[in-house]
Amino acid sequence: MAMNWTEAQINQVVTSVLNQLGHAGDAPKAKTYNATSYEGRAFVGVYSDMKDAIAAAEAGYKAIRSMSVAEREKLITRIREKTREEAAIMAYLGVAETKMGRVDHKTAKHILVADKTPGTEDITSYAKTGDFGLTLVEMAPFGVVGAITPSTNPSETVICNSMGMIAAGNGVVFNPHPGAIATSNYAVDLVNRACYEAGGPKVLVASVEKPTLETADVMYKHPSIRLLVCTGGPGGVKSVLSSGKKAIGAGAGNPPVIVDDTADIEKAGKDIIDGCTFDNNLPCIAEKEVFAFANIADRLMASMKQNGAYQITSEQAEALAKVVLVEKINPKTGIAQKTISRDAVGRDAKVLLAKIGVTVGDDVRCIICETDFNHPFVQEELMMPILPIVRVRDIDEAIDLACKAEGGRRHTAHMHSKNVDHLSRFARAVETTIFVKNAPSYAGIGFGGEGHTTFTIAGPTGEGITSAKSFTRLRRCVMVDNFRII
Numbered sequence: 105m106a107m108n109w110t111e112a113q114i115n116q117v118v119t120s121v122l123n124q125l126g127h128a129g130d131a132p133k134a135k136t137y138n139a140t141s142y143e144g145r146a147f148v149g150v151y152s153d154m155k156d157a158i159a160a161a162e163a164g165y166k167a168i169r170s171m172s173v174a175e176r177e178k179l180i181t182r183i184r185e186k187t188r189e190e191a192a193i194m195a196y197l198g199v200a201e202t203k204m205g206r207v208d209h210k211t212a213k214h215i216l217v218a219d220k221t222p223g224t225e226d227i228t229s230y231a232k233t234g235d236f237g238l239t240l241v242e243m244a245p246f247g248v249v250g251a252i253t254p255s256t257n258p259s260e261t262v263i264c265n266s267m268g269m270i271a272a273g274n275g276v277v278f279n280p281h282p283g284a285i286a287t288s289n290y291a292v293d294l295v296n297r298a299c300y301e302a303g304g305p306k307v308l309v310a311s312v313e314k315p316t317l318e319t320a321d322v323m324y325k326h327p328s329i330r331l332l333v334c335t336g337g338p339g340g341v342k343s344v345l346s347s348g349k350k351a352i353g354a355g356a357g358n359p360p361v362i363v364d365d366t367a368d369i370e371k372a373g374k375d376i377i378d379g380c381t382f383d384n385n386l387p388c389i390a391e392k393e394v395f396a397f398a399n400i401a402d403r404l405m406a407s408m409k410q411n412g413a414y415q416i417t418s419e420q421a422e423a424l425a426k427v428v429l430v431e432k433i434n435p436k437t438g439i440a441q442k443t444i445s446r447d448a449v450g451r452d453a454k455v456l457l458a459k460i461g462v463t464v465g466d467d468v469r470c471i472i473c474e475t476d477f478n479h480p481f482v483q484e485e486l487m488m489p490i491l492p493i494v495r496v497r498d499i500d501e502a503i504d505l506a507c508k509a510e511g512g513r514r515h516t517a518h519m520h521s522k523n524v525d526h527l528s529r530f531a532r533a534v535e536t537t538i539f540v541k542n543a544p545s546y547a548g549i550g551f552g553g554e555g556h557t558t559f560t561i562a563g564p565t566g567e568g569i570t571s572a573k574s575f576t577r578l579r580r581c582v583m584v585d586n587f588r589i590i
């Protein structure tokens with residue numbers, strides 16, 4: 105499906121999905137849901153004991169070992185279909201359970217996952233022939249993968265991970281974020297229902313009713329888990345990397361944007377607001393702070409305001425900072441440090457403004473403010489639709505400050521410019537996994553940009569935009585003196 109996801113087109117897709125589901129104009133309202141059921145239907149693949157979840161996923165893995173690649177691809181096709189059909193339900197559940205994000209954008213994110221997550225075509229083999237015969241290298245499954253998933257993109261990550269991991273021939277056990285258990289377990293159940301309908305085992309992916317750090321630890325240490333994948337904050341990534349097993353880590357970013365004076369300023373303003381407000385800034389690739397050349401900064405902010413941004417004064421920014429950033433004692437050091445308030449992450453701009461006594465309509469989707477580089481809005485990854493704008497003299501200052509704000513996480517950065525030297529210099533300096541030029545951030549995960557999608561962007565461990573092949577191990581088979589036919 106060719107996609108060019110402008111705001112209007114996202115709305116169009118969402119409306120059409122809701123119509124298909126018979127929920128014109130509104131998302132389906134779940135009457136009852138919890139960690140183990142939705143509207144009275146018990147989830148398949150959700151266990152009270154992590155060891156039982158691992159055993160079930162292992163049995164599922166053994167069952168798909170005897171399936172052909174074409175049969176495995178049928179499982180993936182059915183997961184795609186069901187994800188499209190139930191996108192709006194999961195979007196609604198995600199917002200209801202976590203209080204973060206937007207139903208319309210979450211619906212679009214699920215459809216993106218259904219459309220643009222690679223399947224078995226991603227698994228390729230390599231042959232080398234020569235004087236000594238033939239060597240074949242194939243991408244084999246690990247077995248059972250243990251996956252940590254976040255509250256920010258919960259069901260999107262479960263489904264995207266499942267598709268890639270199953271396409272690679274694995275079973276999967278999830279330890280979802282405790283703040284998004286029902287939504288994540290709904291997705292686990294969906295994957296199992298889809299696979300079973302398409303000829304797969306009853307359970308291929310599994311999860312637990314009450315995921316905790318203890319259940320995560322059982323998963324890390326269990327001998328049947330051969331690969332760990334963490335999509336989440338720095339703590340989770342560190343813990344999988346310390347497990348002594350092969351691990352893929354996808355952590356947080358703080359993506360900066362540079363806008364120079366050669367850019368199409370009106371388009372840059374709109375693109376930045378579209379990207380920054382997507383699912384209320386929850387995707388880790390979303391624009392988090394802007395470095396604008398001083399001679400175009402006013403025009404840029406005017407364009408942002410024409411596209412749904414509300415500009416606050418520096419006094420209002422101070423008041424807002426007190427609400428969205430709270431002091432927390434670091435249990436390890438005993439020192440108080442600023443951290444984002446859980447009650448502000450992923451909230452609508454209008455809700456955040458109301459906290460400082462400003463009333464606006466639904467047309468306001470982003471809060472912008474001019475700050476200096478040291479402002480906490482620049483330094484902290486907020487994950488909410490608040491966008492600080494810092495004026496810079498020239499490209500040297502822009503690159504220097506943007507790299508510092510990115511903080512060496514090497515996650516994502518953006519730039520609006522028509523100067524190829526500027527674009528190349530920033531891309532080289534910032535060294536991020538994703539670099540988006542002249543488009544909203546979501547183009548970097550395939551929304552209106554070329555390339556496949558994922559919500560597991562593995563910067564720290566280097567797999568990048570993960571897909572089925574990231575969840576495989578390479579095996580070599582050598583035949584000496586034969587099978588070379590020339």
Ligand code: COA
Nearest residue numbers: 252253254279280281282283315316317336337356388446
């Ligand atoms: N399984 C088990 N425990 C988990 C878990 C998982 N998958 N994910 C998090 N936890 C634990 C945390 O370690 C923490 O435990 P602690 O209180 O003992 O330290 C607890 O659950 C709460 O999680 P945390 O995410 O830190 O707090 P929160 O729910 O209040 O905050 C966010 C929500 C979104 C602010 C927070 O998750 C965050 O900042 N995430 C970083 C960004 C991110 O996840 N990006 C996603 C990359 S795609």
